[in-house]
Structures are given as structure tokens and as C-alpha cells.
Amino acid sequence: MNARFKAFRWTIVLTILVTLCMIGIGLVSLQSQLDELSSNKRSGPTWIANQMEFELLRFTQSLARFTSETTPTTAENVRFRFDILWSRHAVAEDGQAGRPAAADSEAATVIAALGQELVRQEPLVVSLRDGDYQTAATLFQAFAQYLDPAHEYTLAAKDEQAVADLTARTDLLFMSQLMVYLSLAMGVASLLLAVLFFVESRFHEKMSSENADLLEKAKIAYKAKSQFISTISHELRTPVTSIKGTLGLMRGGLLGEMGPKMRRMVDIAHDNSDRLAALINDILDFEKSEAGELAYTFLPIDLADVVREAVEANRGFEARQGVRLRLDASEDAIPIKGDSFRLVQLVSNLLSNAMKFSHKGHEVFVTVRRVGHMGRIEVQDHGVGIPDAFKDAVFDRFTQADGSNTRKVGGTGLGMSISKAITERHRGRIWFQSEVNVGTTFVVELPLLDIEPPALELVQDEPLLASA
16 A cells, blocks of 8 residues: 555656656747747838838838928938938848748739839939939839838738748647646646545554553563563572572482493583573573663673683583693783673673683683773684674674584573674774684673773774674
């Protein structure tokens, strides 16, 4: 439905745009035709023919006044009027577009006849002197005969112009009607678009309201889920701790000697109880972190001491995995402000992760040192590596590179997410470098005590592959 709305809306928008373009083109065409009509009135074929007739009349009038005693004129004025008549004849002969007006009519023959007469009588006009009444009379008789033909030619030109004006006015009327229809179409399209936008806005408001309700329900469900997981985890922790303690007593021989088979079964149960306790702790920590309830106590501490403590805490896991931990810690203090317990948890997550994905007999290298204004922890393994397709999800919750039901390495997939949260809480950053079947190096950087790191500054000697 939404896709249809969008298609219909864009159809209307395109219709309006096309209509606007057509209206624009029509207005330009109308203006051009109006300009042409106006130009024809000032300098068109009819105007040219009329001017030639008018100048012929004025020339013959000047010849008549030349011989008149009441309103006499001079020979010079006669010659002046003759020159003007010749120029008007030349314009009429050429026409406005290289063709005389009413060229197809019989009346147009006056143009050629008058031109020949102008050539024949030019010597008499040039030789005309004041008082030469005989020459003036001769000239008057020669040109007076063209007055009626010139008038007929003017009428023919006007008739031709009238036909052209009628055609132009018909076109103007058609264009005007077309503009009206296009304007009405654009108005209707605009109205439809407004209605469509109104309907779509109401649809989006409804969808937004429904989404808000769904979001609220999802928040309530998520909160209920979190409370359920937290409650279950707390309820599981007590019996798991009791089971683990009992199994520990049995392994220690306090409940009597056990045969080899019994000891093996107890060892397996004890190891699995450790794993179960770790899983419960991870889930509880994650839920507290998500709810912002994970407690931190920030005190001045030595980052090197934190790493040493974490390495020692994982020596037992080192033996079980068949992987050796090697620590390279700076002898100089690396003072930071942080929560020692949470940082040990962070480093333990990195160490546990590195050992789980390492091959038996290999080593995991741990280094802690200063790098500029930061304290840096590096945990490097030579294990299976992280596939490219999984690199963007390393710090997501409940994820592992091998997420299948047959995966060889256990865990909740929360370790890296918790480590990322702890790092961010300490105003630090965490990233990694990895190559499949070569190994992985996780890097954590934390600001030194009383030193604020510059915003978005990256260490140039190590590329950032995945940032927090």
C-alpha cells in the first residue's frame, strides 16, 4: 500500500512538473506571437505598403503646391520628397522578409511600374528649378496615375495582413484555452497531491503511533526478560556454588578416597560447574551493564599489577587448555584510574578467549606498557583467527565466530561485549587484528592517570581494525 502511495504521489508530481513546463512554453509562445503582431503593426507588410502610398501622395502634393500661388513650395523640397518616395519604394520592393507584401496579387504590379517611373523621371526631378512650372506639371501627370494603383496595393496588403492576423488570433485563442486547461489540470493535480500528502501523513502518524506502542511493549518485554534472566541467574548461583564446593571437597579427599573412575567423573563435574558458574556470572554482569547497574569503584591503580593478577588468576585454565601464558609487563608503573576488579575481569576475558581459540602446545603472549598518553594491554594468540565475515560482530552480544550447534568452544558469547563495556566505562578503547589460521591480537588502551586523551586520536603505528 505504501509503495502504491509513493508511485501515485510521484506520478502526480511529474504531472505537475510537465504541466508547468508546458505552461511555460505556451506563455513564451504567446508572448512571441503578441510581439509579432505588434511588430507587424509598426513595420509589417501593411505598414510598408501604406508608407509607400503615403509618400507617393505627399510627393504629388508637393508638385501641386510647387505650381500653386497660395501654398507654394521649393524645388528643393520636391527633390527631398522624391528621395523619400524612392526609399519607401525600395523598402516595399524588398518587403519585410525578402518578399513584397501581397506579392501574389495583381495590385503588386504597381511596385515594378512605380520603380520604372522613378528611374525615368529622376533626371527631370534633378533638373527641376524654382519657377519651372512646366516640368512640375509633367512630373505631376507622370506620378498621379499611380495613386489609385498604390491605394489598391495598400488594400491588398491590408487584406493579406488581416488573414494573417486572423490566423494568429485563432492560434492565440487556442493557446489561451490550452493554458486555461493546463492550469486547471495543474490545480486538480495539486489538489490530489495535497490530499495524498494528507492521507500519507495520517498513515505515517498511525504507523508512528503503532510503532511507539510496539516499542513500549518491546521495552516492557525486554525489561521483563532482563528481570527474569537476572532472577534465574541469582537463583542458579547458590546451588551451583554449593555443588562446586561439594565437588571441590570430594576432589580434595575430605569425603574419603575415590577410585580412578570416580575421580575422573568428579573432575569432569567440577570443571563443568566452573564453566556453569562463569556463564551465570557473565549473564549477570551483562544484564547489569545493560541496565547501567554494574558497580565500579575508581581508584588510582597500576595497570601492570592488574594484568599480572589476571594472568596469575588464569594459570589453572592455562593448564587445562594446554596453552602457555607468557607475560611481558613493564617494570615501570603505569598509573591509571580504574576499578581493579573490573579490569581483571576484562583481561581475564581476553586471556580466556585467546586460550580457548589457541591450538594445544601454543603460547599466548600478554604485554602491558605505556604508549604515549595511554596504557596499552595486548593479548596475542596463534590460534584459528577471526573470519572476515565475523569481524564486525566480535563485540556484539551472544556471538562467537563458530555459532553452530557443533562448535568446539563453549561460552555465552558475552565476554567481548562485557570487555567492551568495561573499556568504555574507563574512557578507553578496544580493537583487534586478526588473520585466519595465523592468530589474533586484542588491544586495550586506557588513559593514564590525570591525562585526558585527545578526541579521536589513533596510534599511527597500529591500524584500527575494529573500534569500540
